[in-house]
Amino acid sequence: MALSAVAAAAPAVGAEPDAAPERTSPEKSARPAAAEPVSIDADGPVALTGRTKDGATLEEARINVWARPNQDVLAKVRKGDTVPRFHVPQDAVTVEGDEFAVVLKSGELGKKYVGKGGIVQLEVEIYDPSRNRVAFTSASVRSIRPGGENALRWADPVGTPADTPRPPTTAKPEPVLLGVELTEAPAAMGRTAARSGGSGPLCYNQELLGTKDVWADIGETYPVDDGGGGMKFTDEATASYEVAAKFSQWEQSGSQTFTAGQEFEWPAWGVAAGAEANKPRKYQVEVRYQHLKCRQPGVPPGSGEYEIWEPTRHTGSNRTVVVPRPPWIGATHGNCGTVSSPLWNKTAESGGSESVAWEGKSGILGANFGIGIDLTVKREWSSSSTLMYKMSEGANWLCGLEDKPGLASKVGQYSKVVPKSCSFKLPNATVVDTKAPPENTFLNYAKTTPNGWTGGDSTYSTRLPDGRILWMFSDTFLGPLKANGTRPTDAPLVNQSFVIQNGNSLSTVTGGTPGNPQAIRPATAANQWYWLGDGMMGEVDGQQQLQIILHRWARSGDGAWDIYLQGIEVSTFDPNNLKQPVKTEVLPGYAVIQWGSAILPASQSGDGYTYIYGVLDSATNKSMRVARVKGSDISKVDKWMYLNTDRQAWMTEELQSTNVLTGVANEYSVTKWNNEFVLISQDSTLAFSNKIGIWASCSPHGGFKHSEFFYSMPETGLFGSYGDPNIFAYNAHAHPVLASGSRWTLSYNVNSFDNTVGPDSAHYRDPGIYKPRFVSFDLTPATAAMSEKSAAADPGLRLPSGGDIPCTICTGVPR
Numbered sequence: 001m002a003l004s005a006v007a008a009a010a011p012a013v014g015a016e017p018d019a020a021p022e023r024t025s026p027e028k029s030a031r032p033a034a035a036e037p038v039s040i041d042a043d044g045p046v047a048l049t050g051r052t053k054d055g056a057t058l059e060e061a062r063i064n065v066w067a068r069p070n071q072d073v074l075a076k077v078r079k080g081d082t083v084p085r086f087h088v089p090q091d092a093v094t095v096e097g098d099e100f101a102v103v104l105k106s107g108e109l110g111k112k113y114v115g116k117g118g119i120v121q122l123e124v125e126i127y128d129p130s131r132n133r134v135a136f137t138s139a140s141v142r143s144i145r146p147g148g149e150n151a152l153r154w155a156d157p158v159g160t161p162a163d164t165p166r167p168p169t170t171a172k173p174e175p176v177l178l179g180v181e182l183t184e185a186p187a188a189m190g191r192t193a194a195r196s197g198g199s200g201p202l203c204y205n206q207e208l209l210g211t212k213d214v215w216a217d218i219g220e221t222y223p224v225d226d227g228g229g230g231m232k233f234t235d236e237a238t239a240s241y242e243v244a245a246k247f248s249q250w251e252q253s254g255s256q257t258f259t260a261g262q263e264f265e266w267p268a269w270g271v272a273a274g275a276e277a278n279k280p281r282k283y284q285v286e287v288r289y290q291h292l293k294c295r296q297p298g299v300p301p302g303s304g305e306y307e308i309w310e311p312t313r314h315t316g317s318n319r320t321v322v323v324p325r326p327p328w329i330g331a332t333h334g335n336c337g338t339v340s341s342p343l344w345n346k347t348a349e350s351g352g353s354e355s356v357a358w359e360g361k362s363g364i365l366g367a368n369f370g371i372g373i374d375l376t377v378k379r380e381w382s383s384s385s386t387l388m389y390k391m392s393e394g395a396n397w398l399c400g401l402e403d404k405p406g407l408a409s410k411v412g413q414y415s416k417v418v419p420k421s422c423s424f425k426l427p428n429a430t431v432v433d434t435k436a437p438p439e440n441t442f443l444n445y446a447k448t449t450p451n452g453w454t455g456g457d458s459t460y461s462t463r464l465p466d467g468r469i470l471w472m473f474s475d476t477f478l479g480p481l482k483a484n485g486t487r488p489t490d491a492p493l494v495n496q497s498f499v500i501q502n503g504n505s506l507s508t509v510t511g512g513t514p515g516n517p518q519a520i521r522p523a524t525a526a527n528q529w530y531w532l533g534d535g536m537m538g539e540v541d542g543q544q545q546l547q548i549i550l551h552r553w554a555r556s557g558d559g560a561w562d563i564y565l566q567g568i569e570v571s572t573f574d575p576n577n578l579k580q581p582v583k584t585e586v587l588p589g590y591a592v593i594q595w596g597s598a599i600l601p602a603s604q605s606g607d608g609y610t611y612i613y614g615v616l617d618s619a620t621n622k623s624m625r626v627a628r629v630k631g632s633d634i635s636k637v638d639k640w641m642y643l644n645t646d647r648q649a650w651m652t653e654e655l656q657s658t659n660v661l662t663g664v665a666n667e668y669s670v671t672k673w674n675n676e677f678v679l680i681s682q683d684s685t686l687a688f689s690n691k692i693g694i695w696a697s698c699s700p701h702g703g704f705k706h707s708e709f710f711y712s713m714p715e716t717g718l719f720g721s722y723g724d725p726n727i728f729a730y731n732a733h734a735h736p737v738l739a740s741g742s743r744w745t746l747s748y749n750v751n752s753f754d755n756t757v758g759p760d761s762a763h764y765r766d767p768g769i770y771k772p773r774f775v776s777f778d779l780t781p782a783t784a785a786m787s788e789k790s791a792a793a794d795p796g797l798r799l800p801s802g803g804d805i806p807c808t809i810c811t812g813v814p815r
Contacts, residue, residue, distance in 0.1 A: 037174050042094045044103035047141045047154035048122055050178035051099040058095050058180075061128040064201035065093060065102050068123060068138075070115040071258060071313040074290070083206040083292065085123070086113050101175075104141070106152045116259045117236060118143040119157050124254075125203050125294075126182060132190040133182035134202070136245040136294075137254030138310065141176055157238050157257045158357055158380045178254070186248055189306070202306070203294030209307075210291045213315050216241055216377050217363040220282040221268070221387055222325050222412035224652060225641055226630045227395025228277040229413065230268030230388050233260050233285065237385035241287055241311040241364065242375035250371040255378065256311050260285070260385075264318050268343070269390040277390075279638075280325045280652075282360075286317035289369070309369050325652045329399050329412035336399035336414055344398060345388045346381055346411060356402055356409035357381070389413050394609070394630060394641075394650070415641060415650035422698035424676045425781035429694060429710035429744075436745050436776035437738070438501060445499075445506040446767065449479040451517070452508030453499050454487065455763070455770035457749040458667065460534045461735045464575050465544045469501040469737050472548060474531040477763070477770065478510070478517055487767045489757055495519040495529045496550075498578050509578045520580065521571060527555040528566070533596020533667070536610070538572070539632040545582075546573040547634050549596030549612070560755055565591045570635045587637045589654035592616070593625050597667050598733065600700050602632045604672040610634055611700045615666050616659060622666065622684040623659035626701045643701055661695065661704050669733035669746075670700060673779060679704050680746055682713075682732045690716045692732045692748065692775075707782070711775060715750050726753040726762060727769065744779050747772040 038049040048065070052058060065088040068074070077083055092103045104120070114120055123138045142157035156176045189202065218239055221229025233239075237260045245253035264285060267273040292308040330336060363377030379385055389398060389411070397416040400408025446454040456473030464470050476497035481487055496519045498509040512518030521530045535548035552567040568591060571581035587595065595614035602610045609628040616623040626643040628650065629636055641650035642657035651657065661679075668681035679695040690713040695704040713729035714721045729750050738745035752762035752769055763770050 035177055035179075037177060038096075038099040038101055040094050040096050040099055040101040042101040042103050044092075044105055045152045045154055046101050046175045047104040047120070048102040048124070048139060048178065049100065049175050050124070050180050052180045052182065054181070055098050056128075056131075056182070057097055058100055058126070058128070059097065060130045061095070061126050062201075063093050063095065063100055064088075064090075064125045064203070066123045066203075067104075067109055067113040068121040068256075068310075069112050070121075071261070073112050074312045077208050077290075079208055079210055081208050083208060083290075084112075085206060086110070087201075088122075104154060106143075114143075116261060117157065117238065119238070119257055119259070120154075121256045121258070123203075124178070125201055126180065127185070127202060128182060129190075131182075132185050134185040134189065134247060135180055135182045135253075136203070136247075136306065136308065137178060137180075138243045138256055139176050139178060139254050140240060140257035158240050158378055183247065183251075189247065202296065204296045205294070206308075207293045207295065208290055209293055211312075212289045212291065212309075212369060213286050213317075214289060214364055214368040215284040215319070216287045217282050217360040218285055218377060218379050219358055219387055220280070220323065220410065221389065222280045222329055223268075223278045223389060223395060224325075224413045224415045225394035225639075225650060226278065226392050227413045227415075228268040228273060228390035229281070230266045230273060230277060230390075231264075231283045232266075232384070232386050232388070233264040233283070233379075234384050235260060235263065237379070237382065239285075239377060239379040239385075241377055243311070244309040244366075244369070244371050244373065244375060246307045246371070250366075250373055252373060252375060253308070255376070258311075258313060260314060262314065262316055266320060268388045276320055276322060279322050281320045281322050284319050284321060286315040287311050287364070288313050288315050291369075309371065326412070328401055330397070330414045330416075330647055330649050333399075335402070335404060335408065336397050336416075337404060338396055338416070339389075339391045339398055342391055343388060344391060344405075345386055346406065347383045347386045356407065358409050387411065393607075397649075417643070417648045417650065417701070419648070420699055424696065424698045425783075426696050426705060426707040427673060427676070427678055427694055427779045428708060428782050429777040430780055432711060432775060432777040434773070434775055436774040438504075439772070439774040441501070441504050441506060442499075442771060443768070446479065446771070447481060447485070449506075449508065451479055451514050452506070453477075453497055454479045454481055454491070455767055456497060456499075457751065457770070457772070458532055458731065459747045459749060459772040460532070460667075460733070461737050462535050462537055462546070463737045464500070464546070465537065466575075470535075470546070470578075471499040471501060472532055472535050473497050473499065476510075477767070478508070481767055485767065486759070487764045489759060489764055491764075492517050495523075496521060496532050500578075511579055520578070521550055521569075521584075525554075529553055530569075533594070534599040534669075536599045536601050536632075536634070537575075538601075538610075538634055540572055540635065544575065546575050546578065547571070548573070549599070549634070550584075551594060551596065552591075565594060567591050568593075568595050570637060572635050583635065585635045585637045587640070587654075593654060593657065594666060595625075595627060597624075597664070598669045599634070600670045600672070600677070602630075604736075605700050606672070607700075609700075611670065612640065613668070613670055615664060617666065620684055620687050621662050622664055624661040624664045624668075624704075625657045626660050627654075627657065628701065645702065660702050663693075663706075665731055667731035667733055669735075671734050671736050671739075672700075674781075677704075678734070678779070680732060680734045682730060682748065683709060688716065688728045688730075690714075690720075690729060692746070710777070713748055713750075713773070715773075722769070724752070724762070727751070728753065729773075738774075738776075742778050742780060743776060745774055745776045747774050749773075 067086040126135045141154040223229040240255040240257035242255045295305045358379045360377040362374035364375040366373045397414035398405040401410040405411045454477045456476035458474040460472040478492040510517045511520045530550045533549035538547040550569045556562045568587040571584045593614040598613040600611040612627045614625040627640045645658045665682035683689040683691040691709040692711040693709040694707040697703040718725040732748040734746045754762040
């Protein structure tokens, strides 16, 4: 039934990633050839051409063409009125076989049928009585005189922006070409056509049934990181909006084009840009559609009528809508390039009419009309119809959909990882001492506290603004202990606690009350709880605030290991009141990665980003993942970017992250050391390994090289210091708050698989098991230097693994 503009084939997507050009030049690349023009040699300026898609002849068809009135005239038409249209003379339509051409001569149309920018909106109705098949469509044409010629020519207004200079060498514009697809006409329509004598139009009169204002997409930007995206669609800018027509059912039926007629602009940066400038968003303008009914005079209702929804003008309203980021951005680096300037504009100069036009296949939702089909919006690039990106070090590339950005229909910003060549020395740990401070401080505190900390795991640390050290624990036993040093079986156990260290003095912070202590972040549902990850002092709205990553866990069965990760949250605390968070932000995603294994603050990273490390859990060979956020506020969870080592880029979706290093534990640390970054972790290439190792890189986000396993935790297994096969150790990480020069301190946790409650159970018989151990050592550079590209992913050690062994996820005391 529909007539639609013949679409050009999409150009090739370009080279593979390793052939990526380092530029975004407007240099032309091979463009797709347009569909072959019709072979009709009509006498006069041809405005519109077409051919049947199936090759069927139009020799016996009757073709009627109208010019619609301009926007000013249409605005005055009221419900029930007949729309005034100019019926193009029949002798202006030439038919040869399956093709037709329509001639419009200069001065033939009155001013009321010519819109701003010389645009004329045409409607075409084709009826073939020999086959009782029918079609309706509409298209817009613009009158131009290319290259200074005096002869009038017509062209697609979307392909010939009024504000784009066209040099004399430009090839003459071709008239609009339509593909014609006729559909079987309803029986009543055939009878009506027969009564009209076979020559008159079916749409003799066009009655206005009503209007509808709908939102239409006219573009989108996809900024990343600290970049920004904006758009301008002003005055002379043109866009075409698809038409829908119904004979037996609604179908897309051509389009109409008109200018913006007013200023629509969304800045990419600055105060006027607003909070959404650095979010993926689409730009929408409101378009007024007319609901029309076509009929012949004197014909009873329902006999040969058909309906049309046709766009008429912009209402002046606009908005933006935040949208998901599409996967094509950066899928092939052949369509990408670096941008060295702080601002990039897609204008006539960087693409213009040479660029593939922007197109939104579902730019107008059919639900707006209740017609069951979506309508397409198409817009050309010009100096009045452009987009812009604010570039930065964290948003340093642009990628086009089908071609390089200056020539593509759609452009997205990309955060490319630039490999950093460097020379560094691997660190060695020497002069290793056990029972380092503050191990005894915690042991002595546990013996005497009436209701404070007597054991816990995770053992993260940060320094509060007043200089005190904050220790952060997951599952925590509270006092008092018995006089004989054992733990009472009714000892409280909370899922998180804080311990504040002031010199050799410790104090405990929990939620709830002393008589009824609770976790600082209590569960919100049954069989659910929170364990914590790393924390840091962040800058939130100009204030120093404590920020901690929390993991929400839930039970999937009755077994000790029947647990699963439900979600990740960032909780922000006022350092003067640590009993409960002032706000909590939930990380968007699927809780696949356990984020918060470690945090490297922006003050230490050297590039203005805070790095958040995570782990893809497994029984052995656990893998590091890396995310980052600009600045020192990790609660901006919608700003987190995730490292994809395959694409060598920072991505916006957690599921797009890839492994950076294999062999780390669920908790570890990444710490700045000289001009390098040191990773300390328990080995996970073997389940419940007792080894602690060191890796190093000159980058905080990759290229970690293994130096050595320098410490074996002595407590574990049957042959360990406890002589107990149930004892295991886990989650080693360094504590920068305890470092002094080259002297570093790490902690690790010790636990037991005996999770029963009773006087003879491990944690009640010997409260000393479930406490952190502290180890100090000198960190010194090795003699040989390494030269590496830091962006490369290191597979880590891949030693033979054991069988199906439960994961060692911050187990605490499983209950």
